[in-house]
Each structure stands twice: as C-alpha cells, then as structure tokens.
Amino acid sequence: xxxxxxxxxxxxxxxPGGGLDPGESPPQAAGRELREEAGWTGIKVPRTMTRLxxxxxxxxxxxxxxxxxxxxxxxxxxxVAVHAADGILRWRWRSPDELSATTEPLWPPQLPELLAAVxxxxxxxxPVDLR
Numbered sequence: 001x002x003x004x005x006x007x008x009x010x011x012x013x014x015x016p017g018g019g020l021d022p023g024e025s026p027p028q029a030a031g032r033e034l035r036e037e038a039g040w041t042g043i044k045v046p047r048t049m050t051r052l053x054x055x056x057x058x059x060x061x062x063x064x065x066x067x068x069x070x071x072x073x074x075x076x077x078x079x080v081a082v083h084a085a086d087g088i089l090r091w092r093w094r095s096p097d098e099l100s101a102t103t104e105p106l107w108p109p110q111l112p113e114l115l116a117a118v119x120x121x122x123x124x125x126x127p128v129d130l131r
Contacts (some may be wrong), residue, residue: 002098003038004107012105013094015065020049030066036085039076043068063116067123 001013016037020029027045034040045068072093082088094102096119100112108114114128 001094001106002091003082005087005089009107010105011089012107013092013102014107015111017063026064027066030068034080037075037088038077038091039079040070040073043070065108067118 002016003011003013005011016033018029018033018036020026021032024032030045031041031043034043045066075091096112096115099106099115106112117124
C-alpha cells in the first residue's frame, strides 16, 4: 500500500495504480504501474474487479482493481522522483486483517470488504458500485 497526498481524497492509503495507456488492457496497465511505482517486473495479474468511483468531486470514473498473488518484496530501484511526482509519501505492506483493523483512510474505503468477498466468493463478474 502507498500513502498518498491527493487533492481529491486527501491523505490516504491505496494500492499502486493509474490510468490505461492507449491500447493497454487492465492487466497490462497493472503490470506497468507496478514497474513504475514499485520497480517490480514479472508480476502475474490474472483477475480484475471493476468498480464505479464516485470521488469527493462530481466525477465518476470506472476503475479496475487487479488482483495478483506474488511473493512479498520491497520496492526495487530509485523511486524517489516517481513517488514525489505521484504524491506518494511512503509505502507499507498490509495484510487483509491489518486493512480491516486500520482506522487510517483507505482508497477505496471498502477495500477490506472487497478483499474479504473475493476471498470468500472470488472476483465479482459485474461492476461494484461504491457510492
């Protein structure tokens, strides 16, 4: 998880992420974002969940959360400039149980519930509306 300082949602913890480049699939974009923000390569990103993103300002976007299981590791390389440009203040591994217990802001706020549902039922096949 990365701790961001973002104008729209304020200081919060979120997964690595970003937009799709032209011609990219969501799993390809997830792999690229992990390379850019964590320096990781070779991550297998087989599943996605789609959610509707209401935000604090009157903007509505569709966002895909990509689920991947890989070995736990630290970010690789000199990422200081990338993190500064993206508003990333620091990073920390968080287990699903730690996410459920935290009182710190998360993005999406329902991330612990989404992960619990995926663990129990698998990734949803239809969009999840997080209003």
